[in-house]
Amino acid sequence: MPDIAIIGGGAAGAALFGALLSRDTSDAVHWVTGSTPRIGRGVAYGTSHDHHLLNVRAAGMSLYPDADESFVEYSARSHAGSRPTDFLPRQLFGEYIESQLDRRIRNAEQHGRRFAIVPATASGIQPSANGYEIVLDNGGTLTAGRVVLALGALPPRPLRTVSKRALGSGAYVLDPWSLTARPNRPRRLIVIGTGLTAIDTVISASIRWPDVELVAVSRHGLPPFVHPALPIDPFPQQAELNAMLLACDGPAPVLAEIRRTFHEHPHVDWRSVIDGMRPINAKLWQTFTPRQRKQFLRHARWLWESARHRVPPQSAEIIQQLRDEGRLQIHAARVLDVDGEGPLDVTVRSRDNQLVTTLQSDVVVQATGLDTAAAFAEHSLVSGLLRDGLASADPLQLGVLAEPDGRLINAAGEIQPGLHAIGSLLRGNLWECTAMPEIRVAADALATRLNTSRADCDELPELLVVG
Ligand SMILES: Cc1cc2nc3c(=O)[nH]c(=O)nc-3n(C[C@H](O)[C@H](O)[C@H](O)COP(=O)(O)OP(=O)(O)OC[C@H]3O[C@@H](n4cnc5c(N)ncnc54)[C@H](O)[C@@H]3O)c2cc1C
Structure with a gap:
């Protein structure tokens, strides 16, 4: 059974679902969207407040890399006077997601593509003869050879200091x-x-x-x-700087190098230097040892998050x-x-x-930000995957262990065939993987991988089940 299931009805699920629908294949795609009435919008774009703004300019916010209509084109039609450099309301982006999904769904229907949108919450995943059986809270089950977790942030846990x-x-x-x-x-x-x-x-x-x-x-x-009101010029020596940063041994020399750059180029807007690091951030994070990652989280995360986001x-x-x-x-x-x-x-x-x-x-x-502590989450699906050894928690509580392309690593330290994740569950491997510019690229690459390779399905008899 080569069918694909996506679990999670937010923007990452939408980007992957749309990307899969546009591919020519006979595999069915099941999208388990949870209880949300506004499919595809998720937490960020489900808001109905106009003062909740995107923190990325309109030009950077599309759902697919090959979108039929970009967010800039959509907003120019529906939000008179908007410009590509504007920070527009998040709910407008939510409407855009819905419009893009509609297009891909209509197109898929015309081409006889097999798919289903399943408005239910997945409460468990068990290996089965045909891949995985997904247990739904509406009493139903689904079987798929390849499953993608697009769960977003995990339910927030109260701080330990709250009685x-x-x-x-x-x-x-x-x-x-x-x-x-x-x-x-x-x-x-x-x-x-x-x-x-x-x-x-x-x-x-x-x-x-x-x-x-x-x-x-x-x-x-x-x-x-x-953010500056208008986009700023890129830092002319960014390529050299990025190469130097990738050669640094840990976060302390990285920060020192960035500081040195600010000092030596006082007329350059520091924000262009930080933005210019975006293409290497995941790679840079991957060069850090576990100890260095811990140091970064303890000493530099607060400053990095404020400067970057x-x-x-x-x-x-x-x-x-x-x-x-x-x-x-x-x-x-x-x-x-x-x-x-x-x-x-x-x-x-x-x-x-x-x-x-x-x-x-x-x-x-x-309001302390994304919770990604899989080991402590009150999320029956994630807890079950960890308990059964199909997934492992990241030791720094940044989601689950995975390859950079999203394939999950099980309790035996091996790739778990057919199980994937996208978005914030991958923070431990990618660090920056939660914003649309990263998500749409990851979704497109994953759609290609899921579509062209059924090797995962062939390997399914060797599924690992612990406990
Ligand atoms: C407030 C806010 C503002 C943001 N603003 C921007 C921005 O301006 N630009 C930008 O690029 N990024 C922004 N982001 C980053 C944002 O995280 C991503 O752009 C994107 O929305 C993430 O989508 P997601 O699908 O991974 O997660 P989510 O939006 O959280 O969606 C995940 C969905 O999965 C569902 N789910 C969970 N468990 C299950 C289950 N067991 N079964 C079924 N469904 C399940 C959840 O209910 C949820 O609906 C923002 C994030 C937040 C929180």
Whole structure:
């Protein structure tokens, strides 16, 4: 049974599904989309708020490398006056995804292509005589020779410093995107985190409750840096720099080399240097030893994430205005404890003077970024794969072990035939694999691989089952 199953109804699933539909093959494609009513949009593009902006310019956001209609063309039609250099609303990109999927589906139907969209959640995967049996939460099952996990980030886990009482109070919000559906107006709202999700959360809360007092707390208190209003010229010596970076032994010399470049080229916008590293980031990460990766995560991740994943100028202006008006405070502090039944007591230790203080807040929102800790995830599909030895957790909790092309590595340390992943589950191998520019390329390459090679299926009798 050579059929292909994609599990996960977000943008990565959409990019792969569309890429597979455009290939000429008799294999059926089953797309298990989960419970989402807005197939293909996922967490990022399922928003219905116009102030949630893309952090990539329109010109960088297409669904397929060979899209029939680029996002720029689509937005010029539907969003009058938009330009390729704009940071457009994420919901517009969600509409674009749907329009592109529609086209590929209609085309596939015309060509008698076999496919099914299955609106169910996959709760388990078991090896079977014909490949894998996928167990669905609607009571059904599916069989496929090749399975791709496009699950996005794993369900967020509460920080260890949050008490059970606080979690049960209803005042601690684990899913920042559900915040503005709350009926009651808080007087004070604390956001834990100062990254892109925290910025969106603060902006949404300030619009929903214009007189709420907002506090954002993170260890370094560093919000993302800001994109320039218009694209900047590439750094002329980027190729030489990238070659030098790839020859460095670990993150400390890499950072030193980048700093030296900034110092020697004071007239070059530092952001062009960081952006110019994009083609080598995965390779660079792969040159780090496990110890060096750990060092990077501990000492440099916060700074890298702020410099690399920048905020659009419009969002930065709103944040600045909120700070100027005294409506938003950003603290560099470690959260020591969150307790209470609502309002909650949030105890923090300041980074500057080590002073410990307790702030009271009606609502506390956890916006600490993607959770990729597969070993600890409350996700029955992922837990089952780990338990059965079909997949292994990345030791640094960056998804699962895999080859760079997405083939999963099992508990015996071997490639598990027919099992693949795309997107954030691959962070341990690729580091940067979660944004559209990387996802669409990965989806296209995976579609070609799944379509041209059935070697995986031939190897299926040797599936490993542990426990
Ligand atoms: C708020 C936010 C803003 C972003 N903005 C940008 C941007 O501007 N530009 C950019 O390039 N990137 C952006 N990103 C990165 C973004 O992660 C990717 O662009 C893309 O949306 C990732 O899609 P995904 O399908 O991997 O994950 P998701 O969107 O998380 O989709 C995964 C889907 O799989 C489903 N699922 C999980 N488990 C199962 C299961 N067992 N069975 C069935 N379904 C399951 C989930 O419910 C979910 O719907 C943003 C990310 C976030 C979170």
